[in-house]
Amino acid sequence: MKQYIQLIMLLLLPVVLHAQSLSGVSSNEVIPDHPRLLLLKAEEKILKDKIATEPLLKNLHEEIILECNRMLPLSVLTRNQQGRRILHTSREAIRRIFYLSYAFRLTGDGKYFKRAEKELLAVAALSDWNPSHFLDVAEMTAAVSVGYDWLYHELSENSRKEIASAIRSKGLQPSLEKQYNGWLAGNNNWNQVCNGGITFGALALYELQPEESAALVNRALESIRRPMTVYVNNGAYPEGYGYWIYGTTYNVLFINMLETIWKKDFGLCEAPGFLNTATFMQHMEGTAKVVNKLAVKSLERVTESKQANLQCFNFADNGSSTVINPVMYWFAGKTKNLSLIWRELDKLATLEVKKDPSLTKDRYLPMLLVWSKDVSFRNVKTPAERMYTGQGKSALAIMRTSWDSDHSIYLGVKGGTPNESHGHMDIGSFVMEADGIRWAMDFGAQDYHSLESKGIDLWNMKQESPRWDVFRYNNMAHNTLTINGKKQIIAGHAPIENSTEKRGQMSVSMDLTPLYETEVSSLKRGAGIINDEYVLIRDEVRTGNKEASVRWNLLTAATPELIDDHTILLSMDNRKLTIKANGTVSLKSKIWSTESPHDYDTSNAGTTFVGFEFDVPANTRQSIDVILIPGDKQPVMECSEIQLF
Incomplete structure (x- = not known):
């Protein structure tokens, strides 16, 4: 009965969302075959060539592969709830599935595919993805959808069916229920993350449900404009450093998926202040790494910093430690302002030299390589504004x-x-x-x-x-x-x-x-x-x-x-x-x-x-x-x- 009700709701999705839809995508459009999310099949060679010619990226690629090797013997994830959340599980699912799928696409080694498929089927089989705290659902939907899309042609028909069914019933369907989708009207990171995560699922299943998926994308196109209004003040993000990374990364992933498939951003990048927000983020990071070494020992104990090469302006609910920030490479490419990655390149080089384990804790780290494929690392100048x-x-x-x-x-x-x-x-x-x-x-x-x-x-x-x-x-x-x-x-x-x-x-x-x-x-x-x-x-x-x-x-x-x-x-x-x-x-x-x-x-x-x-x-x-x-x-x-x- 529950599955029947879910099916009916999915069939009614275009009607439910019609009143909310902006001029956006059409269910009649032909979209690329799998893999279609973020990195098309034809772009793999471009990325490989970039990695081969850029030492920083080559080292990072090798670190990701090494981390995938460390994942191979791990037990699959289970539904381990802590308080209100299974968010830690969803985020680890992204990290494992994204890394392993990336490793398979770039190396062709079947051991990474097999391990990724094992993880995909395990999280697909969970009882639910915790819709009462919808960030958990959004991130798990993103994780499973990336694996489904990037590994689509290697997955067996039964595996595809199980994974697609989980994306529908545990990701997309709960987003239609009023008790779970209050984020649609929000103007903070919840809106960006949840719209981004659900769009991963809608686009992964597009050929199976073109009308429903188009409606979900159009709903997201309207809804995500709300949090994008917060960038109007010279790109400043009210929730601060860590939440900028969270919300803005998903906002960019959403835009990137649209651009990859439809070759346009539907006007989202025209939101006032949005393309300047990476400048805000750059200023949020404090003194240079070489001088922060003087205070690492003392400050690490106090701030629980995992990297401690930089400190950020950590107002509100934010920690003081800075982190590798892959989305800055997207902004650098989009705006042609290479100074945006001046400090990012320094952080990346430092963590690689130190073999710092925090480097491969970033669940979207492979996107640093994807977003770098069209960005030159030469003539990256020091920022001018003080x-x-x-x-x-x-x-x-x-x-x-x-x-x-x-x-x-x-x-x-x-x-x-x-x-x-x-x-x-x-x-x-x-x-x-x-x-x-x-x-x-x-x-x-x-x-x-x-x-x-x-x-x-x-x-x-x-x-x-x-x-x-x-x-x-x-x-x-x-x-x-x-x-x-x-x-x-x-x-x-x-x-x-x-x-x-x-x-x-x-x-x-x-x-x-x-x-x-x-x-x-x-x-x-x-x-x-x-x-x-x-x-x-x-x-x-x-x-x-x-x-x-x-x-x-x-x-x-x-x-x-x-x-x-x-x-x-x-x-x-x-x-x-x-x-x-x-x-x-x-x-x-x-x-x-x-x-x-x-x-x-x-x-x-x-x-x-x-x-x-x-x-x-x-x-x-x-x-x-x-x-x-x-x-x-x-x-x-x-x-x-x-x-x-």
Whole structure:
């Protein structure tokens, strides 16, 4: 009966989706034979020739083959649910099936086909792909569809039937059910991933169900335009570094599938800001690998970094470790801006030389080779822009003194609102690096399951939600201000203002008043790099009819020393940073513990809060300048001469 109902729903699919369809694909069109997803059969030779002539790609190809050899004796995946999710299983299925299918197509060795077929049949036979958490379904559908398509002509008729049936019943059909497809109306990574994953399935089965598949593709063409509107602010992605990789990779995979089959993108790349979003991502990564080595040992313990050659601006629910990012090669080819892969090539070379096992943990790593086949690695220049700004719900500014100097300064400043998917109460916060050390850091997210399993209503974004009691999520744990011990106001929003880039100064300011309006009448923060020598943070507080007790906070993994009420010295790996504060109020330098009183919070061992406390009387305007000075440098001009607001 269940199979009968599923069949009826699939037959009704064109009717269900007709009202949502944009002008898109037609079921009458002839599309390429298998393999048709991402890499056509005729393109295999192009890829082989590219690998043969480019040492970096040759080494990467060989690493993928070695990893496939390590997969051969592994047991097949099972339905291992953790809390709400089997997402880890779906992602490992992509990694195994994609790698093994790639290895077979490029080498012709039957052992990779046999192992991939074994995995395909195992996950196809699972009871379901966990539609209540639809990301699990989307990624499993992508995994199984790539294997079905890339290995189609080698699979037996029975294997094809079993795999195709699983794609239909466990992937496509649940996407039609209202209780599971709320992501269609979303504007975040869920929409991009789920539309991308389901489109993998629709295109893999196209000749078996042309009307149903065309309808699904047209539904996705309409729906995916919603999250693509978030790129409008100069390409800035509100959910941050890791979610950019997740959502944007699936968005590009979706576009790439359309272009491979229909030779057009149906106008998707015309979405404002979309083709500039790789520039946003490039700026999100901090100081160069060669200087980050100075802090690897200390920072790895704190951030749980697996690569630690770079740190990113990890606002919101993001870790600080950077990763290999295959989709940057697609953007480089699409925009003809080869500087987008300047750092990517360096990361790739470093991980290959080190034989770093994290290299082959990326489930879409074979796409780096596919997207590189038409990209030249010659004359890849260092990026030219040193400053980037983007508005929106996660408004931000990023500036640096150099892309490749051992002594560069990097500053990322966060504006916007906490009321954003995966958002934190981090408005006004910043990260700061100098001499290869991250001096001002951000915790990033805690593992979701560790909180959900303790009953924390983590996805409730209301002002009084338990989410904001999680130690890492509220403003007390970020490099911003806390006034009278209160949390930031969820409904508040602070855009980037007064962006300045001139000789001797890169800076921005923000009006933080909407985040603190119950405590003060006005609050402004400015931040910038001055003379390529030091960072200046300026805060101006205006009180109403009550006094304001202010905490100026900075999170660090360095060892702190209080020199006097205005001065704090940070030390790490034989480097140092001096924090000096001056203002029109009486200041007190402080060190606070990062240990949480809640049993559900993760350990923050190896970190410390440092900063200053001061009081602002009622009906008063006061300001404070804090400068962060690397090494033995001394400011060459008075801060009072510098305009930030």
